[in-house]
Every structure is written in structure tokens, then in C-alpha cells.
Amino acid sequence: MEVVTSSTSASNLAPVMYDALILAGGRGTRLAGRDKGWIMWDGLPLIEHTLARLKTQTLAPTRILISANRNIDAYQQTGHVVVTDERPDFMGPLAGVEAGLMRCKKNPLLVVPCDTPLLPENLFERLSQALSEHPDSPAAFATTSDGPQPLCCLLRPSIAGSLGKYLDVGHGSVLRWLEQSKAQGVEFNDTRAFSNFNNLEMFDTPRNPA
Numbered sequence: 001m002e003v004v005t006s007s008t009s010a011s012n013l014a015p016v017m018y019d020a021l022i023l024a025g026g027r028g029t030r031l032a033g034r035d036k037g038w039i040m041w042d043g044l045p046l047i048e049h050t051l052a053r054l055k056t057q058t059l060a061p062t063r064i065l066i067s068a069n070r071n072i073d074a075y076q077q078t079g080h081v082v083v084t085d086e087r088p089d090f091m092g093p094l095a096g097v098e099a100g101l102m103r104c105k106k107n108p109l110l111v112v113p114c115d116t117p118l119l120p121e122n123l124f125e126r127l128s129q130a131l132s133e134h135p136d137s138p139a140a141f142a143t144t145s146d147g148p149q150p151l152c153c154l155l156r157p158s159i160a161g162s163l164g165k166y167l168d169v170g171h172g173s174v175l176r177w178l179e180q181s182k183a184q185g186v187e188f189n190d191t192r193a194f195s196n197f198n199n200l201e202m203f204d205t206p207r208n209p210a
């Protein structure tokens with residue numbers, strides 16, 4: 001079942017159609033091979049935190065897709081479309097992005113990982129603004145003082161062809177692909193909003209540290 005959420009939640013912002021893709025298809029090697037989306041933090045599995053951050057964007061997505069390669073039934077129970085990788089053997093996040101882009105040929109696609117449960121609520125708004133200011137650019141991605149956050153990016157559907165070619169020759173670096181595509185970096189000043197829950201210690205951190 002596809003769930004369509006409101007295309008805007010802020011009355012002073014014009015409605016914008018876009019889709020969102022949550023990447024939850026990794027091996028989770030640093031977490032003993034567990035499916036990261038279902039690890040609990042602050043009372044909810046990570047996938048539910050990420051869904052909530054998307055639904056409370058200043059402009060909410062029209063449709064949310066989940067990229068997963070395990071526990072497909074459980075992800076479908078969230079009420080969102082689940083997309084599996086077309087390429088075998090966990091080729092990396094870009095394989096999930098490729099599969100998502102195949103399902104999103106019309107609207108821009110906001111990509112986020114499932115392990116950043118504190119994402120900023122103006123993520124889409126800021127990335128979208130950058131794309132409006134750079135009509136020739138096919139993508140925009142977040143950066144912070146900690147460095148680039150290439151898995152938090154907004155892609156125009158036209159970028160799909162270049163991604164297929166990039167993966168066909170065995171490349172995997174998300175940042176290199178975005179840079180060679182002339183994507184725009186957009187600076188966010190809240191580094192904690194991009195905290196990456198990819199090791200066990202992170203799951204011990206409180207939502208509101210003292």
C-alpha cells in the first residue's frame with residue numbers, strides 16, 4: 001500500500017511534490033549484522049524515527065519509499081512501499097538509490113539513511129532551495145562542519161542514467177558520484193542532527209543530552 005502524506009505542512013510554503021527514500025538495505029556489519037532499521041532507540045525502532053523526521057519536514061514528502069533487503073514484510077507493515085536492490089550482494093547505498101530512482105521518474109527524490117534519527121526538519125526545504133538556485137545541477141547534498149553527508153541528498157530524476165553507468169563499472173563512493181555529477185553542497189550548522197547510529201555506543205546516547 002502506498003501512503004500519500006500531505007504535500008505541504010507549512011501554510012506559508014508553496015506545495016511541492018517530491019518522494020523520499022529511506023535507505024535501510026545495508027549489512028549492518030558494525031552492529032553484528034543486525035537490520036539497523038529495527039534496532040530500538042528512545043522507545044522506537046530507527047525506521048520509525050526516520051519516518052517521523054520525514055513526515056515532520058517543513059514540506060512533507062508526497063510518498064515515502066523504503067529501500068530494504070531483509071525483513072521485507074516488517075517494513076511493508078509500516079504502510080510504505082518497499083524497494084529491494086536490483087543488484088546482488090549488498091553493493092552499497094547507491095544500489096538502493098538506483099532501485100529507488102527506478103520507482104520515482106517524475107518527482108525529485110529526497111534520500112536519507114535509516115540510521116540518522118535526528119535529521120533536521122528543514123532538510124528538504126534547504127536542499128530544494130539549492131536546486132532551485134542551480135537549475136543545471138542534478139542534485140544537492142548536506143554538509144556540516146564534520147564533513148559531507150552525501151546520503152542526505154535531493155536528486156532530480158534525470159540523474160538516474162549517470163548512476164547506472166557509475167555502478168556498472170563497479171564504483172561505490174556516494175560522495176564521488178555526487179561530486180562528479182556537479183551536485184551542490186548545502187551547509188547545515190547542526191552537526192548533531194546528522195549523528196550516525198552505526199555502532200552500539202550511539203544507541204546508549206539520550207535524545208536530549210544534559
Ligand SMILES: Nc1nc2c(ncn2[C@@H]2O[C@H](COP(=O)(O)OP(=O)(O)OP(=O)(O)O)[C@@H](O)[C@H]2O)c(=O)[nH]1
Nearest residue numbers: 024025026027028029030090091092093096113114
Ligand atoms: N539498499 C541498500 N542500502 C544499503 C546498502 N549498504 C548500506 N546501505 C544503507 O546505507 C546507509 C549507510 O550504510 P552503512 O552504514 O555504510 O552500511 P551498513 O550496512 O548500514 O552498516 P555497516 O555494514 O556496519 O557499514 C544505511 O542506511 C544502510 O542501510 C546496500 O547494499 N543496499
